[in-house]
Amino acid sequence: MISVVVADDHPLVRNGIRAVLEAEHDISVTAEAANGLEAADLAAHHDVDVVLMDVEMPTHDGLSGLHHIRQRKLRAAVLMLTLYDLDDYVTGALRAGADGFLLKTSPPEEITAAVRDAHAGRLVFSRPVGERLVDAYLQRPDSPQAALAHLLGRLSQRELEVWRALSEGLSNAEISRRLHLSEATVKTYVTRLLGKLEVRDRVQAVVLGFQSGLHLEAPTPPHPRPSSEG
Numbered sequence: 001m002i003s004v005v006v007a008d009d010h011p012l013v014r015n016g017i018r019a020v021l022e023a024e025h026d027i028s029v030t031a032e033a034a035n036g037l038e039a040a041d042l043a044a045h046h047d048v049d050v051v052l053m054d055v056e057m058p059t060h061d062g063l064s065g066l067h068h069i070r071q072r073k074l075r076a077a078v079l080m081l082t083l084y085d086l087d088d089y090v091t092g093a094l095r096a097g098a099d100g101f102l103l104k105t106s107p108p109e110e111i112t113a114a115v116r117d118a119h120a121g122r123l124v125f126s127r128p129v130g131e132r133l134v135d136a137y138l139q140r141p142d143s144p145q146a147a148l149a150h151l152l153g154r155l156s157q158r159e160l161e162v163w164r165a166l167s168e169g170l171s172n173a174e175i176s177r178r179l180h181l182s183e184a185t186v187k188t189y190v191t192r193l194l195g196k197l198e199v200r201d202r203v204q205a206v207v208l209g210f211q212s213g214l215h216l217e218a219p220t221p222p223h224p225r226p227s228s229e230g
Contacts, residue, residue: 002119003030003046007039007053007065008081013104017052020108027115036065043069043076049119052111054104055082055093063096070097077118094207097200100124121171123206154196162189166202167209 004021006029008014018029030046033039036053037060043051051069055062066078077099090101099118102111103126114124152160158179165175172190176183190202199205 002027002050002115003048004028004115005031005033005039005042005046005048005051005053005076007033007036007051007057007062009034009054009057013054017111020111021052021115023108024112027112033065036060036062037068039065040068040072040074043074044072047074048076050115051076051078052115053078053080055080063092066093066096066098077121079114079118079124091207094203097203099203102126117169121202123169123203155193159189159193159196162186162193163197163205163209166190166193167206169206 004027006014006017006021008017014032018032021027021029030048031042033042033053035057039051039053039062042048051065053062053065057065060068062080062082066080069076069078078097079100079102080093080098081102081104083104093101100114100123102114102124106114106126110126114126117124155163161179162175165178170178172183172186175181175186175190179186181189194201194205197205197208199208
């Protein structure tokens, strides 16, 4: 059962999200919060799997709650909710360590799927948010190719394959299957990759991939046979 904290300053919104989530057999809403700090406290107290949190709340907003969750090193995945797909909200949430960003107008099935995906370690975006994020990076005036070339000089071929898989939102188990490596080996590669990229977590590695143009490069075919590297 996936345990969830729902955070929004409007009780009717919380009730609506609770109803959507608890209609699913594998999701349970453990607690509700009215601001970001309360959400962080409840996530810590109940050790929940996922926090579904509104960006705009009084006193302590969603970004504040996200910072508290990450500072306490809680295991919960954090999905941010808003009515608006504004770039400042998206980039701010990602830089703070969010695991995804959804619009409140998302259909119920998208919200429940996002909770499952975040729990499985995948990065989650509503389609309009993902499109806005990609467009913003494609329109940057600096050269992503130059930035990518600089980063690729630090990485082995296998680390590049892992980075590309992370940028597709794959979990360690899915990367393991794609690259024919054990999950323990994948975890080692991810840790090494984050160090070389000088980023805090896999979410920031994905953002850096978009910023540097990784998604524009032709993908490297996966190895046809199990690798001797793991």
